[in-house]
């Protein structure tokens with residue numbers, strides 16, 4: 001190999017990125033995460049465990065793994081959850097094994113989890129996590145979006161509005177923050193955060209041989 005050679009990097013063997021997206025319910029984080037996945041086959045969604053009931057249109061194993069509280073507690077006790085938290089009085093958690101498999105295969109994972117999960121996953125995987133908080137354009141707009149989601153009862157919506165303010169109070173713990181006033185822009189900004197994380201020098205270990213070849 002010479003300085004004028006045309007060697008291209010061997011298939012990049014970089015570790016996957018954990019992109020944690022948090023937001024109050026109704027700020028649009030699921031829509032953003034879905035768009036990211038649809039646009040890029042390298043992005044996988046971490047399917048959480050939950051003890052809440054499925055909403056209309058939700059499928060077990062796709063949107064969540066729906067489990068009983070006993071099953072959830074058993075998984076947590078066995079160390080099968082990378083992180084877990086109680087949200088709205090129900091259990092939510094991230095299965096550990098799929099995350100470890102994806103990251104070592106160089107696949108990026110998007111996590112739609114709350115601030116408690118973010119803290120835990122950052123502590124567990126400090127070199128892999130990049131995090132993003134999605135703010136709604138206003139509290140009034142957030143309430144409008146939550147009310148428009150007919151699947152939840154008014155009591156549930158009120159609880160979610162209280163929880164929204166609690167979630168928002170943690171926004172400064174995240175690496176990046178966006179305001180989802182315009183969906184296309186929010187998606188592009190999220191994609192930019194993911195791309196920058198992928199390109200971090202510390203993540204590009206697969207490029208070492210390629211760069212070394214410049215010196216023959």
Ligand code: 5GP
Pocket residue numbers: 022023024025048049052083084085087092093094112113114115116117118
């Ligand atoms: P929902 O019931 O509306 O799908 O989700 C309620 C909240 O639980 C959202 O803020 C969501 O981000 C959070 N959540 C969903 N899955 C997980 C998880 O695996 N871990 C944690 N910590 N939070 C989760």
